[in-house]
Amino acid sequence: MNKTDFDIIPDRDSIGSQQREIGFVATHNDSPQLLTTEQVDRWNADGYLGPLDVYDSGAISEIREYFDQLLAETFAEGKDSYSISSAHLKHAPVWDLLTNERTVSFVADLLGENVIGWGSHFFCKMPGDGKRVDWHQDCSYWPLTPTKAVTVWLAIDDADAENGCMEVFAGSHKHGLIDFKASDSNAGNVLDQTVEHPEQYGTHRLTPLRAGQISIHSDLLLHGSSPNVSDRRRCGLTLRYCPADVHAYLGWNQKGVVVRGVADPAEWPGAPRPS
Known part of the structure; x- marks a missing residue:
C-alpha cells in the first residue's frame, strides 16, 4: 500500500467485517x-475538551502561511479544499504538527504515555461554499480496535458559528456505535453518512476556537458542522491519535507515528518524517 492509498476511506463492509471492541474507555489519571x-x-463526562492553547499568534500565522501555499498547490492540481488527507505522510510541516510536544502532552494526559499519531486531514470551508459535515462518529470510518482513538482539531483560522465551527453532542460518546444512514455527498455533505435525531444522545454545543487553539474529541462523539455562511475561510487540521495498544486493520498501522513512549513495531512500525 502506498501513501496515496490512505486518502481513500475504507467502505463500510470492510470496516464492519473486522472484529472490533466498541465502547468508550474512561481516562483515569x-x-x-x-x-x-x-x-x-469533564472529558469522561462529555467526550470533548476545549479550547486548549497550543500555538501563539506568531506561530499560527506561520502555519497559516504554509497552509495557504499548500491549498494553492492543491487547487492547481484540480482538487478541492477538503482533499488534503494523510498529510503527515507527504508534508514534513504537517508531520511536525502531528508530533508537536504540547499537543501530544494534552493527548497523553487522556490516552497514557504510549501514543500513536496516525492521521491528519485538513477540513477547509471556503467562504460560502455551502458544504456541511453531517452528524457522525469518527469510529464508523476507522478500522481500529478498541475505540480509544481521539481527534485533535487545530484551528488554522478562527472558527465560530458564522463560518461553520464544529458542533458536538456532549455525552453522546457513551452510547456506543450509533445507527446512521448513507448520505449523498452531492447534497452538500462532506462525508457520506448522517445520524438522524442526534439530540436524543446528548447536549448540543457549539465549539468556537481561536486560531492556534485545539479541541479534543472521542472517536465515539457525535459531531458535525454547518455551512460557512460568512465571507471568511474556516480551516481546521484534524490530527488523529490512539494508544499504542490499539490494533489497526487494513494496513492503517503503516501511517502511524510513535509520538510518545514506545510501541510494538509489529503493530506500529512507525512512519518516517517525509523529506
Whole structure:
C-alpha cells in the first residue's frame, strides 16, 4: 500500500467485517501533565475538551502561511479544499504538527504515555461554499480496535458559528456505535453518512476556537458542522491519535507515528518524517 492509498476511506463492509471492541474507555489519571483533574473528569463526562492553547499568534500565522501555499498547490492540481488527507505522510510541516510536544502532552494526559499519531486531514470551508459535515462518529470510518482513538482539531483560522465551527453532542460518546444512514455527498455533505435525531444522545454545543487553539474529541462523539455562511475561510487540521495498544486493520498501522513512549513495531512500525 502506498501513501496515496490512505486518502481513500475504507467502505463500510470492510470496516464492519473486522472484529472490533466498541465502547468508550474512561481516562483515569490523577497526575496529568498539562490538563487538570477537573478537565479529565469533564472529558469522561462529555467526550470533548476545549479550547486548549497550543500555538501563539506568531506561530499560527506561520502555519497559516504554509497552509495557504499548500491549498494553492492543491487547487492547481484540480482538487478541492477538503482533499488534503494523510498529510503527515507527504508534508514534513504537517508531520511536525502531528508530533508537536504540547499537543501530544494534552493527548497523553487522556490516552497514557504510549501514543500513536496516525492521521491528519485538513477540513477547509471556503467562504460560502455551502458544504456541511453531517452528524457522525469518527469510529464508523476507522478500522481500529478498541475505540480509544481521539481527534485533535487545530484551528488554522478562527472558527465560530458564522463560518461553520464544529458542533458536538456532549455525552453522546457513551452510547456506543450509533445507527446512521448513507448520505449523498452531492447534497452538500462532506462525508457520506448522517445520524438522524442526534439530540436524543446528548447536549448540543457549539465549539468556537481561536486560531492556534485545539479541541479534543472521542472517536465515539457525535459531531458535525454547518455551512460557512460568512465571507471568511474556516480551516481546521484534524490530527488523529490512539494508544499504542490499539490494533489497526487494513494496513492503517503503516501511517502511524510513535509520538510518545514506545510501541510494538509489529503493530506500529512507525512512519518516517517525509523529506
